[in-house]
Amino acid sequence: MDRNQSHRNRRRVLKTLHFTALFLTMMIICIPGLWIVLNSFRPTVEIMAKPPVWVPSFTLDHYRAMFAGAGEGGVPVFSYFRNSLIVSVTSTLIAILIGMSGGYAFARYRFKGKNGYFVGLMLFRAVPGVALSLPLFIVFAKVGIIDTHFGLILAYVAMNVPFTIWLTDGFFRQIPKELHEAAEIDGCTRWQAFWQVEFPVARSGVASAAIFAFLTSWNEFALASQLTRSVGSKTMPVGLLDFTAEFTINWGGMCALAVLMIVPALILTFIVQKHLIAGLTFGGVKG
């Protein structure tokens, strides 16, 4: 009985430790985000207060100011939001189309230098984006696409394609080739077999690749801060800089804009989340 008891105790202790560790980890991840949200709703005095004020006195001043005219501390939120949306959505769509084709090719076809290509793509991922910002700036300036949506989209597509290829390749690899063979025997062309069978089965993989590509573009700051200058092309992360002046930083306003930035990303992630659940593939094959 003693051994049973001690075993049970040990399990209880382990479980408690487990939850504590999880709680701490989640706190480290969540508190900065929470702090941003809280700061956006509290007066500047409270933001700077030491020790920190946990329960804020609620105010919408920062939001009001942000949406106000240019002279009253406002920033062109709608323009930034529109720019971000255009750049992120377009670059994600292009990256997914290219990445999916590439991933499918790597997963299904044999061709010369396949492994070399693949390693090359992955190496490209290893180059930090910032390191490219100066060369990109010079090239884009020479070509005349600096400070345009097109330029930024191009840069983001190049950034996202290797990753989407890598991700979709993995998903297509999991789909047994018999599925498209069965579809071809059932009367499909290779093209039909892809869209009717393989794509729907790999949908969750494509969706996760898309969400990653979108978030990368949506949140990217280093490149965008170099490649965009004007209200017509600046994205939201770059827009955050509008709240910095020579000697002061408007933390409240910055947090308010950051919240506006986080919300669409959160919503999108929740929408796509149910597609992210894999396991759809399994069941059609094997017994």
Added chain:
Amino acid sequence: MTEVTLSKVVKKYGALQAVHGIDLDIKDGEFVVLVGPSGCGKSTTLRMIAGLEDISGGEVAIGGRVVNDLPPRERNISMVFQNYALYPHMTVRENLGFSLKIAKRPEQEIVKAVDEAAGILGLDELMDRKPAALSGGQRQRVAMGRAIVRHPDVFLFDEPLSNLDAKLRTQMRVEIKKLHQKVESTIIYVTHDQVEAMTLADRIVLMRDGHIVQVGTPLELFNKPVDTFVATFIGSPPMNLVDGVVQGDSIVLNGSVSVPLPVSAGKLTNGQAVKFGFRADNLMPIGHAVEEEGAAHEVDLSVTLTEPLGTETLLYTNMAGVEVQAKMFNPRPVAPGEQLHFRLTLDKCHVFDAKSGQAVRG
């Protein structure tokens, strides 16, 4: 009419040749089983007929039409895969109707054909489930249903029962045979299991290393194997083979036991090295044999091991220094080491040339 003809069909993967110029005529409505050990080229051959593999040389014709360069969809075939390859994102109903939907047939016709196939295979209860919610046997049935919905000219089966457990396999084997009786289409079936081949086939094509070794009805392959490979591959337990040398009218096995030459044996020269083959069914203890008449050789052997199977018991014994298997009908318990008086039915014995392995038959 949908006969399938293979003439000098070759498959090469780079320098490696997987199929070496196969010739085969399959008649309309025939159930042909390609069987052989893994890597013998049977699946490759089937996939070439299906159009899933390029044909490196020779010709494949379905219904008199050369299909070498036609994509699978234009060959009017259907195929059942080893892993079923059901579309996981579609319900059973959608899986069954997929080929007709792709062919843009009217909705009514699709519903009718799908219901008919579901009726034949007993899938009515499962129509709205996804493949993931089906058991192995049910998935297998859906895969078969998907194949019959289109009324193809030829059915191709690629080891369809390998993923099922033993009991279900036997059950599905019967269903496949019933299905063939019902649809009367040409069926080409690939398996590595000789029992499946024996039980299902009108004709067996036994392959090894990309060559056809023997083509014939199950009984032909069982009773008249062309060489030692066929003799040991077909039939369970495999045929006993004992080395021997021809001496006059008898064969001396391993220099010790002398056995009269079987009547069926063909031309043999004195001193020729041979392999003497007989099945467990032809070596039975007297009093427990199926037949007690005809030419026979009687011999005393001691039993080393027994495997009771109910109606019969497999006896492991030792003949001229080689372990051989014998059978005992109406079995009684036999203790290891017990000596029994056996009867070897001579007219069912086989003689193979030791060097080439080819059967020597009159």
